[in-house]
Amino acid sequence: MEKLLIHKSGPLQGTVAIHGAKNAALPIVAACLLGDEPSIIENVPQVTDVLLMSEILRHLGATVDFSGDRLTVSPNGYAGTVAPYELVSRMRASICVLGPLLARQGKAQVSMPGGCVIGPRPVDLHLKGLQAMGATFSIEHGYIVGTANELRGAKIHLGGSFGSSVLATTNVMSAAAIADGVTVIEHAACEPEVVDLANFLIAMGARIEGHGSPVIRIEGVERLHGVRYRIIPDRIEAGTWMTATAILGGDLTIEGALADHLGAVIDKLCETTMAIDKLNGSLRVRRSRDPIRAVDVTTLPFPGFPTDLQAPMMALMARARGVSVLTERVYPERFMHIAELNRMGASITREGTSAIVKGVDRLSGAPVTAPDLRASAALVLAGLTAENQTEVGGVEHLDRGYQDFENELVRLGADIRRITAEERPDAALAFNVERDTGEER
Numbered sequence: 001m002e003k004l005l006i007h008k009s010g011p012l013q014g015t016v017a018i019h020g021a022k023n024a025a026l027p028i029v030a031a032c033l034l035g036d037e038p039s040i041i042e043n044v045p046q047v048t049d050v051l052l053m054s055e056i057l058r059h060l061g062a063t064v065d066f067s068g069d070r071l072t073v074s075p076n077g078y079a080g081t082v083a084p085y086e087l088v089s090r091m092r093a094s095i096c097v098l099g100p101l102l103a104r105q106g107k108a109q110v111s112m113p114g115g116c117v118i119g120p121r122p123v124d125l126h127l128k129g130l131q132a133m134g135a136t137f138s139i140e141h142g143y144i145v146g147t148a149n150e151l152r153g154a155k156i157h158l159g160g161s162f163g164s165s166v167l168a169t170t171n172v173m174s175a176a177a178i179a180d181g182v183t184v185i186e187h188a189a190c191e192p193e194v195v196d197l198a199n200f201l202i203a204m205g206a207r208i209e210g211h212g213s214p215v216i217r218i219e220g221v222e223r224l225h226g227v228r229y230r231i232i233p234d235r236i237e238a239g240t241w242m243t244a245t246a247i248l249g250g251d252l253t254i255e256g257a258l259a260d261h262l263g264a265v266i267d268k269l270c271e272t273t274m275a276i277d278k279l280n281g282s283l284r285v286r287r288s289r290d291p292i293r294a295v296d297v298t299t300l301p302f303p304g305f306p307t308d309l310q311a312p313m314m315a316l317m318a319r320a321r322g323v324s325v326l327t328e329r330v331y332p333e334r335f336m337h338i339a340e341l342n343r344m345g346a347s348i349t350r351e352g353t354s355a356i357v358k359g360v361d362r363l364s365g366a367p368v369t370a371p372d373l374r375a376s377a378a379l380v381l382a383g384l385t386a387e388n389q390t391e392v393g394g395v396e397h398l399d400r401g402y403q404d405f406e407n408e409l410v411r412l413g414a415d416i417r418r419i420t421a422e423e424r425p426d427a428a429l430a431f432n433v434e435r436d437t438g439e440e441r
């Protein structure tokens with residue numbers, strides 16, 4: 001178990017380059033299982049979620065080579081159909097293999113994803129979509145067991161209680177790419193990562209129209225060939241750097257950030273007084289001398305404000321002037337970070353699916369634990385604006401989705417250091433611990 005030791009830092013000056021999008025890479029790597037030939041995926045982030053997806057593909061019998069930012073999948077006529085608990089329990093996005101396996105192998109056993117700190121994450125829409133195409137499912141010994149002698153095109157409504165589903169859309173679209181006949185997905189997710197998967201499948205020979213809109217039409221083809229494909233830049237990583245600049249101040253150019261993917265984020269940050277210039281292939285983000293103004297934010301499916309930036313936005317609002325209301329419309333329980341931010345002196349209360357954030361003049365460093373991936377980034381950013389030392393545990397969450405985050409921060413002048421659990425934090429913290437345990441007395 002590792003921790004990050006953080007001291008107050010900033011402003012951020014310079015340039016960062018955005019990596020490929022984790023949430024585009026995961027379904028795309030899984031969709032390589034649909035092809036007859038090897039595919040080469042470029043701009044793949046070196047994060048543990050992608051390493052886990054590679055492990056699952058290897059477990060199924062494919063060969064995966066991942067070096068630098070290039071990941072090559074050779075299906076090799078793989079015969080596996082089981083995504084085991086040991087791997088699925090470490091990453092919910094393992095469900096991405098369900099559609100490709102059913103379409104290609106006629107059966108799939110994927111461990112049922114369990115609970116999650118960001119709230120209930122059912123898979124009913126995934127199953128509903130694939131069932132409409134002819135698959136049958138049972139839950140046996142903790143596994144989703146699916147069979148499909150033949151998948152046929154169908155008209156499928158994929159809207160749920162909280163709107164569209166990103167990975168249910170990618171699962172159905174992947175399966176429909178080689179199903180018999182035409183599939184129409186209504187209430188499809190419109191996220192850029194869904195569009196990226198569609199473009200990848202099209203490059204493999206699939207016939208897909210309407211991706212990026214709520215109605216996607218897929219005409220199944222006999223076979224998909226191998227391709228070389230480049231993943232889109234990670235809009236959530238870009239948004240995290242934008243929020244970091246708002247929190248720490250400075251002037252940061254974010255290379256690879258696509259304004260078209262970040263409209264709601266740009267809009268909100270401009271409301272807080274940030275200056276954002278759209279350059280060719282990058283965004284320049286500056287914080288003026290004015291204090292950050294509190295703004296209300298509601299998370300929504302794309303093109304709304306992304307739920308994955310709610311926690312970093314909360315860290316920003318914790319230091320803003322005024323009161324803001326952050327409302328979750330995608331994951332109503334995604335608020336575990338409130339208690340951790342409050343441990344640092346923030347003033348945040350939860351009311352139903354909203355957090356009421358009263359901006360405070362200062363945060364004070366404390367030991368905190370990241371409950372999930374995006375909360376980990378939020379706590380790091382809060383620590384960089386807090387007095388004295390902050391110690392962030394649960395760093396494995398950060399490693400799931402942010403490549404080189406702390407190294408980039410260090411390069412930009414931030415005071416942040418990773419230690420192993422055995423290493424002692426600095427003297428000040430050690431002193432506090434000793435006092436607490438009575439050793440000083």
Ligand code: EPZ
Pocket residue numbers: 022023024026093120121122123124125126127160161162163164165166167168189193307308330331332373374401
């Ligand atoms: C994707 O998860 C992302 N993960 C998540 O990013 C992201 O937060 C989420 O989309 C929303 O944008 C990947 O792409 C790997 P959903 P996904 O199905 O597809 C409900 C991160 O930090 N729902 O779009 O699993 C669900 O409970 C991660 O990078 C059903 O009701 O999310 C939620 O309320 C975390 N039934 C809403 O839909 C279902 O069958 C949207 O979830 C499926 C989902």
